[in-house]
Amino acid sequence: xxxxxxxxxxxxxxxxxxxxxxxxxxxxxxxxxxxxxxxxxxxxxxxxxxxxxxxxxxxxxxxxxxxxxxxxxxxxxxxxxxxxxxxxxxxxxxxxxxxxxxxx
Numbered sequence: 001x002x003x004x005x006x007x008x009x010x011x012x013x014x015x016x017x018x019x020x021x022x023x024x025x026x027x028x029x030x031x032x033x034x035x036x037x038x039x040x041x042x043x044x045x046x047x048x049x050x051x052x053x054x055x056x057x058x059x060x061x062x063x064x065x066x067x068x069x070x071x072x073x074x075x076x077x078x079x080x081x082x083x084x085x086x087x088x089x090x091x092x093x094x095x096x097x098x099x100x101x102x103x104x
Contacts, residue, residue: 003028003062008054013043020050024058035061 005027013020019040026033039053 003059004030006055006058008037008051011054015043018042020045020054022054024054024061026058026062028062033062037061 003026005025007025008022009025011020011022017038017040019038021036021038024035024037026035035058037054037057039050039057041050041053
């Protein structure tokens with residue numbers, strides 16, 4: 001199976017499971033998909049072996065999705081939208097100015 005792009009994010013080793021885990025981000029035909037992937041191996045394994053194993057699992061998850069609509073789509077947010085601050089909701093705690101007395 002051919003992808004336009006395959007990246008791994010949040011790569012870590014879980015000693016309890018004895019496995020590496022990551023989020024595989026696949027781009028195909030301009031659409032982004034994300035899948036959690038795992039590879040059981042020792043922490044001292046060669047990086048090429050780890051990358052190949054995680055890539056095989058990502059390809060398998062992507063290929064065997066029951067239908068295209070069941071694939072995990074990654075939402076693409078424009079850069080100018082992601083930099084916009086989120087307004088606080090009513091009733092949330094706001095930081096007090098330094099030195100201010102607590103409200104009674």
